[in-house]
Amino acid sequence: MIEVIAFDADDTLWHNERHYTEAKEIFTKILARYHDERWIEEKLDSTELQNLNRYGYGIKSFALSMIETAIHLTEGRITGNEIQEVIAIAWDMLRKPMEIFDGVRDTISALAETYKVLLITKGDLFEQEAKIARSGIGEYFSSIEIVSEKTPQSYQAILNKHQVQPQNFVMVGNSLKSDILPVLAIGGIGIYIPFETTWVHELVPEEELADKDFIRLASISHVPVMLASLTSPVS
Amino acid sequence: MIEVIAFDADDTLWHNERHYTEAKEIFTKILARYHDERWIEEKLDSTELQNLNRYGYGIKSFALSMIETAIHLTEGRITGNEIQEVIAIAWDMLRKPMEIFDGVRDTISALAETYKVLLITKGDLFEQEAKIARSGIGEYFSSIEIVSEKTPQSYQAILNKHQVQPQNFVMVGNSLKSDILPVLAIGGIGIYIPFETTWVHELVPEEELADKDFIRLASISHVPVMLASLTSPVS
Numbered sequence: 001m002i003e004v005i006a007f008d009a010d011d012t013l014w015h016n017e018r019h020y021t022e023a024k025e026i027f028t029k030i031l032a033r034y035h036d037e038r039w040i041e042e043k044l045d046s047t048e049l050q051n052l053n054r055y056g057y058g059i060k061s062f063a064l065s066m067i068e069t070a071i072h073l074t075e076g077r078i079t080g081n082e083i084q085e086v087i088a089i090a091w092d093m094l095r096k097p098m099e100i101f102d103g104v105r106d107t108i109s110a111l112a113e114t115y116k117v118l119l120i121t122k123g124d125l126f127e128q129e130a131k132i133a134r135s136g137i138g139e140y141f142s143s144i145e146i147v148s149e150k151t152p153q154s155y156q157a158i159l160n161k162h163q164v165q166p167q168n169f170v171m172v173g174n175s176l177k178s179d180i181l182p183v184l185a186i187g188g189i190g191i192y193i194p195f196e197t198t199w200v201h202e203l204v205p206e207e208e209l210a211d212k213d214f215i216r217l218a219s220i221s222h223v224p225v226m227l228a229s230l231t232s233p234v235s
Numbered sequence: 236m237i238e239v240i241a242f243d244a245d246d247t248l249w250h251n252e253r254h255y256t257e258a259k260e261i262f263t264k265i266l267a268r269y270h271d272e273r274w275i276e277e278k279l280d281s282t283e284l285q286n287l288n289r290y291g292y293g294i295k296s297f298a299l300s301m302i303e304t305a306i307h308l309t310e311g312r313i314t315g316n317e318i319q320e321v322i323a324i325a326w327d328m329l330r331k332p333m334e335i336f337d338g339v340r341d342t343i344s345a346l347a348e349t350y351k352v353l354l355i356t357k358g359d360l361f362e363q364e365a366k367i368a369r370s371g372i373g374e375y376f377s378s379i380e381i382v383s384e385k386t387p388q389s390y391q392a393i394l395n396k397h398q399v400q401p402q403n404f405v406m407v408g409n410s411l412k413s414d415i416l417p418v419l420a421i422g423g424i425g426i427y428i429p430f431e432t433t434w435v436h437e438l439v440p441e442e443e444l445a446d447k448d449f450i451r452l453a454s455i456s457h458v459p460v461m462l463a464s465l466t467s468p469v470s
């Protein structure tokens with residue numbers, strides 16, 4: 001019997017990666033007179049990945065990575081005013097209106113009548129809380145869990161807190177790395193809903209999926225029917 | 236009967252404000268050729284306070300505020316290399332060794348034998364988790380709660396989670412604003428242990444304390460004796 005169904009937030013319930021992609025385009029334009037586009041993007045991506053251990057996830061980390069990249073790529077010749085333009089990119093990201101995916105509100109509110117519904121998101125506490133508040137759908141979740149990394153350990157801690165066994169726990173998300181593999185590792189059920197863009201940091205090599213069992217759905221709207229089939233015996 | 240005793244972390248268990256003070260001194264030196272010290276400090280403080288709503292707490296927010304201040308105070312004339320020096324200040328802060336206050340380890344480990352001991356800290360999730368891990372005293376806490384703001388609501392949510400009544404809950408911390416007043420507001424007991432420096436943002440005007448009852452101790456080592464006197468009837 002499924003008792004608890006948990007949802008990832010970014011790019012599962014609402015757009016997120018899009019804002020980073022747009023931000024990178026503006027950043028590239030600011031640096032266009034110093035370098036070609038491809039090189040700027042590559043350098044920013046590698047700085048971002050390197051800085052994850054230093055800063056964690058989120059827009060503030062991304063802003064610091066953009067600034068560092070800009071200084072590095074211009075060998076310090078970038079001007080203060082250009083860096084202010086880079087900071088303004090982050091300011092815009094922080095106040096972007098929430099774009100909730102189609103079907104999310106209906107699906108979550110319907111599921112909340114039958115199951116305990118959680119939101120489990122990783123990243124910057126302050127930024128994620130602000131997004132949940134602005135989303136207007138926070139009320140449907142019986143608990144919101146914000147973790148710094150989605151690991152088997154962090155999922156197990158959440159299951160303990162809610163006193164649910166892994167076999168009665170379903171996680172829905174767009175990241176195989178963060179939403180599916182760690183949940184399978186502790187014996188839970190994973191529902192993968194791929195999104196158009198996956199951040200390079202979240203990609204999983206095909207061989208890691210070879211012996212894994214999980215459900216793949218095209219839309220969050222298909223979750224209730226799938227859950228109903230999971231809870232009724234297959235005849 | 237006291238059941239749960241919770242501790243703030245920064246400047247209650249270990250040094251924190253000191254690192255910001257040192258960082259501001261280095262920042263001021265970097266900008267020394269543009270402005271006088273006092274003016275730089277004032278401008279940084281006001282930028283920091285303004286940015287709390289935008290960024291939340293923590294070193295990444297502080298780094299972005301330093302960069303913004305540096306650009307503003309130099310009217311954009313600051314060089315990329317000087318901004319890299321400012322970023323390096325934040326990097327140093329992020330890897331500062333933990334300086335645990337005297338008596339903390341003995342006090343917390345002794346209390347953990349009698350009470351449920353929590354750590355409740357506000358700020359950046361990633362940075363606070365890293366500090367707790369490096370502190371080596373995380374194991375003594377039965378739960379660690381990291382919140383974006385310490386409000387009566389966020390304390391009440393923690394009390395609900397741990398199923399404790401406010402009158403059986405004690406909060407120990409160095410900030411009247413964050414550790415004491417919101418706990419008193421929900422009917423809990425506050426133990427205030429002042430620290431040598433209080434961040435301007437955490438200061439509370441004297442009139443707000445006029446009708447408030449709380450305990451003030453000179454050292455965390457005095458907490459166990461005070462708790463024992465709270466739990467035994469005064470004859």
